[in-house]
Amino acid sequence: MISMHHGCFEYRQKEPIFSDLNFHLNKGETLSILGPNGVGKTTLVKCLLGFQRLKSGEVQFEGQPLEKIPLKQFFRRVSYVPQARNVVFPYSVLDMVLLGRASAIGLNARPSKEDMDRAAAAVHRVGIAPLMHQSTRQISGGQLQLVLIARAIVNDPEVMILDEPESNLDMKNQLIILDLMEQLREELGLTTIINTHYPNHALRLGGKALLLGSGNRRDFGNTTDLINHETIRTYFHVDSQMVEWQDAAKTHQRIFPVGLAKEAV
Numbered sequence: 001m002i003s004m005h006h007g008c009f010e011y012r013q014k015e016p017i018f019s020d021l022n023f024h025l026n027k028g029e030t031l032s033i034l035g036p037n038g039v040g041k042t043t044l045v046k047c048l049l050g051f052q053r054l055k056s057g058e059v060q061f062e063g064q065p066l067e068k069i070p071l072k073q074f075f076r077r078v079s080y081v082p083q084a085r086n087v088v089f090p091y092s093v094l095d096m097v098l099l100g101r102a103s104a105i106g107l108n109a110r111p112s113k114e115d116m117d118r119a120a121a122a123v124h125r126v127g128i129a130p131l132m133h134q135s136t137r138q139i140s141g142g143q144l145q146l147v148l149i150a151r152a153i154v155n156d157p158e159v160m161i162l163d164e165p166e167s168n169l170d171m172k173n174q175l176i177i178l179d180l181m182e183q184l185r186e187e188l189g190l191t192t193i194i195n196t197h198y199p200n201h202a203l204r205l206g207g208k209a210l211l212l213g214s215g216n217r218r219d220f221g222n223t224t225d226l227i228n229h230e231t232i233r234t235y236f237h238v239d240s241q242m243v244e245w246q247d248a249a250k251t252h253q254r255i256f257p258v259g260l261a262k263e264a265v
């Protein structure tokens with residue numbers, strides 16, 4: 001559904017952020033992008049969305065080069081959850097979520113009852129109904145993150161791209177978002193790309209992982225094959241311990257940092 005072929009990107013007059021990067025994601029799959037601070041995860045996501053242009057190589061959406069797809073058509077099917085930042089306009093939570101319907105409503109038309117109902121349902125789904133009519137300037141960073149996720153799901157997207165959506169959230173809200181992503185994948189076949197600093201979230205979501213490291217190091221493959229003691233040491237210079245347990249459905253794995261690796265890898 002989404003793929004990158006020989007992707008290279010650099011900011012003006014700087015070292016390449018990545019080069020000859022290749023990966024593909026089928027419909028309904030989840031891709032977790034992991035790597036240390038500043039390695040280029042947000043930049044990569046911006047390239048996938050067309051906000052930044054690759055220096056060479058290509059992003060394809062359903063086999064078509066991204067540049068050939070009209071923007072409006074693309075953003076009807078693909079939604080983006082940026083990192084939560086301060087809100088400039090004093091929209092209410094409901095109005096902010098309604099903005100996610102803009103491509104369906106048209107910029108100057110009034111939202112219909114269906115638009116309002118969809119926005120309210122999205123607000124309920126991420127668990128922030130009591131904030132519905134509050135100004136987005138008067139909510140916390142984590143609450144704003146949930147509003148941005150509600151805005152992203154209001155249009156029933158086929159692909160959702162999230163940039164560190166859980167970083168501002170407490171443990172319960174992190175689980176609400178991970179559960180929601182799993183439900184949307186099962187119910188709607190949603191294809192998801194998530195930048196995350198949590199290897200355990202990637203393990204929980206399953207699917208594919210892309211590890212990015214310094215010196216253009218990268219690995220792409222099944223999350224359960226890729227996340228282990230060795231790769232955590234190589235990519236993050238951290239020693240870790242893996243914990244495994246079984247329930248009726250499957251074996252679960254989680255990995256925990258135990259200290260800085262003694263020697264640089």
Ligand SMILES: Nc1ncnc2c1ncn2[C@@H]1O[C@H](COP(=O)(O)OP(=O)(O)OP(=O)(O)O)[C@@H](O)[C@H]1O
Pocket residue numbers: 011012017035036037038039040041042043044
């Ligand atoms: N607009 C820009 N112009 C020039 N350099 C930039 C720009 N945006 C980011 N960079 C640099 O590109 C590199 C990658 O940044 P990016 O934000 O993609 O990393 P990241 O992996 O998402 O980081 P983090 O995990 O800290 O969010 C960093 O060295 C950053 O300083």
